[in-house]
Amino acid sequence: MNHVNAEHGTDGWSPIHYTNDSFSQAVLSRLYRAAYVGVVTPLREGMNLVAKNMLLLKIQRISAF
Numbered sequence: 001m002n003h004v005n006a007e008h009g010t011d012g013w014s015p016i017h018y019t020n021d022s023f024s025q026a027v028l029s030r031l032y033r034a035a036y037v038g039v040v041t042p043l044r045e046g047m048n049l050v051a052k053n054m055l056l057l058k059i060q061r062i063s064a065f
Helices: 004-009 026-034 046-062
Strands: none
Touching: 026 046
């Protein structure tokens, strides 16, 4: 990740943003709609729901789950 950001990013922009935090449903929906790509890892149960929710927000442009 650091290599990609160093090669393709600028001082004010990074192509990859990694976070390991908890977010509210409202914040998650805004992040999902703003993202072009989402990587979902199988570290916790429910990874299928995360991918489906992101897809629904992109296609239907809904603001809540």
